[in-house]
Structure formats: structure tokens, C-alpha cells
Amino acid sequence: MPTKEHNVEFYYDISCPFAYIALLRIEALASRINANIIWTPVLLGAVYRLTAAPQGAAGSASDVFNPAKRQISSASFARTLKRYHVPHNPALTHLRKTTTALRLILDFPNEDRPALTKALYKAYWVDAKDITDHNVLLDIARQSGIASAQALTMDIFYDETDRKELERAANDVIAKGSPGVPAFWVEDEVYTDGKGTQHQGRLYWGQDRMLFVEAQLKALQLGVSFSAVPNISSLHPRVIWKLPDPIARSAVKLEFWFDFSSPWAFLGWTQLNSLRKMFGSRLEIVMKPILLGALSREIGAPMMPMMAVSEQKRNQGYLDMVDWVRYWNAVHGQERTMDKRIEFRFTDTFPIRSPVLLRCAIVDPGCIPVIYRACWEENLDIADERILAGKLASAGIDAASLFAQASTQRVKDILRVNTQEAKDLGICGVPSYRVSYGNADDWPTKSGILWGQDEMNVVKDLLAGWNEEKDYYSVARVRDNSDKNESKEGAKL
Structure with a gap:
């Protein structure tokens, strides 16, 4: 009996580089699970304006980043381009208006939109063409392979229907909860929010959240729960899925910068055990407690980042935490990657006062699981020392002795040095990671800084020996365990 073909609506703007990366991945994703793509261009500036995003309608998200975050994000973007072999020419035309180009796409039926969309992305991101020019747009459309495009005239650019449809698309994606593009709407998903309200349809935001889109579509296809999707860990794209023997025998170190006050650092910490299981005794993990608040002040970052973004983005951030907990628990259920399931609950005492907690972690790293949980x-x-002492005692830790050592100047200095080191390295938040290669006495080769627990697939690749500067041939991909084949994510324009 044939399975139902489920729809995924893909919202994008030609000017968004992350939507460009998503474009190169979306068709491979859909083909793996027999899904139908609905191609919906949306004007990103309109989304920013209507959601009161701090960068404004004409800006880029990075416009409001502090210098450290801008540099880390830029390095991450460049790394992603390499991982997916994305053709990219940083054009002087970037951030030119795409309104007319998007309206042109809307003039075509859904089956013709992929060809024109790819042609426009190539014109914008590779060929540096001026897609605000009507003649250029007509040439692109006529050369896209769409038969009906040959009859286009200048009249197409004055069609009020397309203008209204573009406005509708912006309002539609906002109503579904997106703060930007790329966004993916899985219309057949039914989910219950934190207040117990059931919803039909679910939006996912960001090209690096496409693993959730694929997992959910696969769950619908198989008629199973999200956690029962077979080999769910294989949906997080990696360059190296099997360790080469010489690499498997070499030593590697992972530095992990964290603060107990960050829920994202907590999620990152839960995955360290999976790395220990994967890489065994060759892996040394160095815990680096830092004062996130002090670092934020030094680099000009907001003390509470979620309060400095639009409400739309803040709401999506909370959903994102739930998605990652669901995903990591599903992986654990199949592969036993953690000590226990994550029973995440956002604390009522946020922001958490963490200096004493961090100093305790420096004195005795064995207390880290107790404090995090x-x-x-x-x-x-847990910032209340009486509550902290009780939790430590229940774990067999001498709280009085630990507090005494944690209050010494030596330990305070270590925390200060760790925080200064983070600033000097350009770290903009937690969790942050750095991979080094060598031996117990010398680590001459180091990766760049990675920020965010959602970079865990990249961390695994770096630990496995991937060199982003020298490895020009391998491409990040999901792994199809059903037939032992690997599905490449990149696509040609």
C-alpha cells in the first residue's frame, strides 16, 4: 500500500544566505521521504518589519550582533558553506531588494518554481547579477528551462496579484510563528505546546533545523512517534561517519566553555557523555567554567539575550529547546548515548546566580552533574547555598569542604582567568568548543571556536579528524542506514 505524500512548505527569500543553503538541501530531503515541497517565496524585510525585529526591515540579522558574535557567526557560516560545498561569491550586490524577483516566482505554478528559484539564487549568490533589473530578471526566467517563461514581457512586473500574494506569504509565515527564513511548515504534524494546547501544523526555522523536519516527516510517513524514527541520529549531517583507523588511534582534546546559567550549555553538557563513548580513551575533555555575565559585559552582549530579540524569535527559541531535548532523548533511546534521559524544565529562578556554582565546579568537577540537573x-x-549544600550532600559530596575551597582566592583567580581567556579567544557565548590534536604534553593543532550545542555534529567531525581548511572533497550528509548508502546534501544549481 503506497504511503501518503506529506507536504512541507518551504519559505525563503533570495537575499538570505541560510535559505540559499536550505535550497541546496531541501530536494534531497524530500526525495528521501517521499514528501512534496510547496515553494513559497517571502520578503524577509517584511517579516522583520512586521515582527519588530531589532535589525529593522532593511537590515541583516548580523547588523545587531556584537563584534565577537559577528566574527563567530561569520566563521560558522563559512564553515557551513565548505561542509555542503555551496558555490558562493560574496557579491557586492548582497542586500539588494528582492521584491520584484520574489513576485516573479509567484507568477509561476508550484511545479515551475524550483527551476526559477535555483536560477535566481545562482544569479544572486554566484554570478553577482543585479536582480533588481527587470531585463536581467526576464533573461534569468527565459534561461531557466521553464517553457512558459519564453512568453514573458515587462507587463509581468506590474501584476498586482503577485504583490498581494507576497504580502500574504509574509503574514502567513508570521502567523505560523517564524521570525525569518528559511522556514519549513509541516502541515500534518500535530503537537501540544507547553500550555497543553494542541496545534495542527508545525513550523521549523533555520537550515540547521532540517533534521527535525526530516525526522517529523519520516515519523508521519511511517506512522510512528518522533522518538521511534529509525536511526534518528543519522539525520544530523556529518562529513565523517566512520573513523579512519589512523585517526581512531590518535589523541584529541575538547575544551568546553560553560556557565550553569545557560540552558543551552546544559544541553551541550548532556552530550559530552556521547562523545566519550564514541571516541573512548583517546578523547580528553577539559571543562572550562566561565562567568557568562562578565563576558557579556566585556564584549557588549545583552545580559539576557532572549530579551533582546523579537517576541517571535524568543518564542521560537523556547520551541527550539524543546525540539533539541526531544531529539537528544530520541537518540539516547536508540543508542544509550547519555547517562539518563533529559528531563528539561526551564527554571523559575532565571537568571541563575552562578559564581559560587562555577567555583565549586573548578574545585570538584564531580559536582557538575548535580548542579546542572x-x-x-x-x-x-541552586544559588541558595542551603539548597546547594543539601543537593551536594545527597550526592555524597562534603559541601562544607567544597565551599571552603571554592571561596579561596586561587579558585576565584582560575574562574577569572577562564573568563578572560574566553574573551581573548573571541568566544561570544556558551556552550563553546575547541578541538585540539596531539598528545598529553603538546596540542599543536587547534580548530576554531564553535559556539552552540547545535554544532555537535561539527564537533564530532572535528574530533574524527575533519580539517575544514584542507578537506575540500568531503561533503556533509545524512546517512541512510537502511541500505548503507550515504545521501549527499549538496545540490547543483
């Missing part, structure tokens, strides 16, 4: 699973005010 008290903060982000048990909803305890």
Missing part, C-alpha cells in the same frame, strides 16, 4: 531538571534555586 538541579538547575535545569529539578527547578531548584
Whole structure:
């Protein structure tokens, strides 16, 4: 009996580089799970304007980043281009208006939109063409292979129907919860939010969240729950899925910068055990507690980042936490990657006062699991020393001795040095990672800084020996475990 073909609506703007990356991945994703793509261009500036995004309608998201975050994000973007072999020419035309180009796409039926969309992305991001020019747009359309495009005239650019449809698309994607593009709407998903309200249809935002889109579509296709999707870890694209033997025998170090006050750092910490299982005794993990608040002040970052973004983006951020917990728990259920399931609960005592907690972690790293779980699973005010002492005692840790050592100037200085090191390295938040290669006495080769627990697939690749500067041939891909083949994510324009 044939399975139902489920729809995924793909919202994009030609001017968005992350939507460009998503374009090169979306068709391979859909083909793996027999999904139908609905191609919906949307004007990103209109989304920014209507959601009161801090960068404004004419800006780029990075416009409001502090210098450290801008540099880290730029390096991450460049790394992603390499991982997916994305053809890219940083054009002087970037951030030119795409309104007319998007309206042109809307003039074609859904089956013709992929060809024109790819042609426009290539013109914008590779060939540096001026897609505000009507003649250029007509040439692109006529050369796209769409038969009906040959009859286009200048009249097409004055069609009020396309203008209204573009406005409708912006309002539609906002109503579905997106703060930007790329966005993906899985119309057949039914989910229950944190307030117990059931919803039909679910939006996912960001090309690096396409693993959730694929997992959910696969769950619908198979008629199973998200957690029962077979080999769900294989949907997080990697360059190296099998360790080469020489690499498997070499030593590698992972530095992990964290603060107990960050829920994202908590999620990153939960995955360290999976790295230990994967890489064994050759992996050394160095825990680097830092004062995130002090770092934020030094680099000009907001003390509470979620309060400095639009409400739309903030709401999506909370959903994102839930998605990652769901994903990591699903992986654990199939592969036993963690010590236990994540029982995440956003603390009532946010922001968490963490200096004492961090100093305790410096003195005795064995208390880190106790503190993290008290903060982000048990909803305890762990900054209260009486509560902290009780939790430590229940774990067999001498709280009085630990507090005494944690209050010494030596430990305070270590925390200060760690935080200064983070600033000097350009770290903009937690969790942050750095991979080094060598031996116990010398680590001569180091990766760049990676920021965010969602970079765990990149961390695994770097630990496995991927060199982003020298490896020009390998491409990040999902792995199809059903037939032992690997599905490349990149696509030609």
C-alpha cells in the first residue's frame, strides 16, 4: 500500500544566505521521504518589519550582533558553506531588494518554481547579477528551462496579484510563528505546546533545523512517534561517519566553555557523555567554567539575550529547546548515548546566580552533574547555598569542604582567568568548543571556536579528524542506514 505524500512548505527569500543553503538541501530531503515541497517565496524585510525585529526591515540579522558574535557567526557560516560545498561569491550586490524577483516566482505554478528559484539564487549568490533589473530578471526566467517563461514581457512586473500574494506569504509565515527564513511548515504534524494546547501544523526555522523536519516527516510517513524514527541520529549531517583507523588511534582534546546559567550549555553538557563513548580513551575533555555575565559585559552582549530579540524569535527559541531535548532523548533511546534521559524544565529562578556554582565546579568537577540537573531538571534555586549544600550532600559530596575551597582566592583567580581567556579567544557565548590534536604534553593543532550545542555534529567531525581548511572533497550528509548508502546534501544549481 503506497504511503501518503506529506507536504512541507518551504519559505525563503533570495537575499538570505541560510535559505540559499536550505535550497541546496531541501530536494534531497524530500526525495528521501517521499514528501512534496510547496515553494513559497517571502520578503524577509517584511517579516522583520512586521515582527519588530531589532535589525529593522532593511537590515541583516548580523547588523545587531556584537563584534565577537559577528566574527563567530561569520566563521560558522563559512564553515557551513565548505561542509555542503555551496558555490558562493560574496557579491557586492548582497542586500539588494528582492521584491520584484520574489513576485516573479509567484507568477509561476508550484511545479515551475524550483527551476526559477535555483536560477535566481545562482544569479544572486554566484554570478553577482543585479536582480533588481527587470531585463536581467526576464533573461534569468527565459534561461531557466521553464517553457512558459519564453512568453514573458515587462507587463509581468506590474501584476498586482503577485504583490498581494507576497504580502500574504509574509503574514502567513508570521502567523505560523517564524521570525525569518528559511522556514519549513509541516502541515500534518500535530503537537501540544507547553500550555497543553494542541496545534495542527508545525513550523521549523533555520537550515540547521532540517533534521527535525526530516525526522517529523519520516515519523508521519511511517506512522510512528518522533522518538521511534529509525536511526534518528543519522539525520544530523556529518562529513565523517566512520573513523579512519589512523585517526581512531590518535589523541584529541575538547575544551568546553560553560556557565550553569545557560540552558543551552546544559544541553551541550548532556552530550559530552556521547562523545566519550564514541571516541573512548583517546578523547580528553577539559571543562572550562566561565562567568557568562562578565563576558557579556566585556564584549557588549545583552545580559539576557532572549530579551533582546523579537517576541517571535524568543518564542521560537523556547520551541527550539524543546525540539533539541526531544531529539537528544530520541537518540539516547536508540543508542544509550547519555547517562539518563533529559528531563528539561526551564527554571523559575532565571537568571541563575552562578559564581559560587562555577567555583565549586573548578574545585570538584564531580559536582557538575548535580548542579546542572538541579538547575535545569529539578527547578531548584541552586544559588541558595542551603539548597546547594543539601543537593551536594545527597550526592555524597562534603559541601562544607567544597565551599571552603571554592571561596579561596586561587579558585576565584582560575574562574577569572577562564573568563578572560574566553574573551581573548573571541568566544561570544556558551556552550563553546575547541578541538585540539596531539598528545598529553603538546596540542599543536587547534580548530576554531564553535559556539552552540547545535554544532555537535561539527564537533564530532572535528574530533574524527575533519580539517575544514584542507578537506575540500568531503561533503556533509545524512546517512541512510537502511541500505548503507550515504545521501549527499549538496545540490547543483
